[in-house]
Amino acid sequence: MDKAPAFRIGDKVTVHSSQSGPQTLATVARFTHDNRCMELSDGSQWRADGRRQWGFRGSFYKGPVVQAEAEGDADFIAKRRAIGAIRKFANDLGMDSPLTAAQVQRILAAINAERAAAGEAEGDRD
Secondary structure: OOOOOOOOOOOEEEEEEOOOEEEEEEEEEEEEOOOOEEEEOOOOEEEOOOOOEOOOOOOOOOOOEEEEOOOOHHHHHHHHHHHHHHHHHHHHOOOOOOOOHHHHHHHHHHHHHHHHHHHHHHHHOO
16 A cells, blocks of 8 residues: 655655755656656655755765755745855956946946945844
8 A cells, every 4th residue: 555645746855964955846747666756847756755856876875855845945045046156256256257347336326335235124123
């Protein structure tokens, strides 16, 4: 007798890493192997309970897990990806960059404006 999977097709889920939190948003696409394997919209395969990746051969698993999408997961993932893109951009930025001085100054102005806005928002909470 097959055990009912913890998730259903169409459920919105988040892949979580034990160290860095939410990593990826996806939906449950289908189940295979008599409902023991769950395939997500990103093509990854997991045990139907989401506790480990399908085909993992080890007695101790400390990798990512699948959980139901929680409020704030999308914002967390978007922020982390934006930070990564900004870091990569800044790492590649140098005097030999094809950007003009005016373009770099506009980027800096946008950063300063966002910092000021964030500081004002925190100051309002006091």
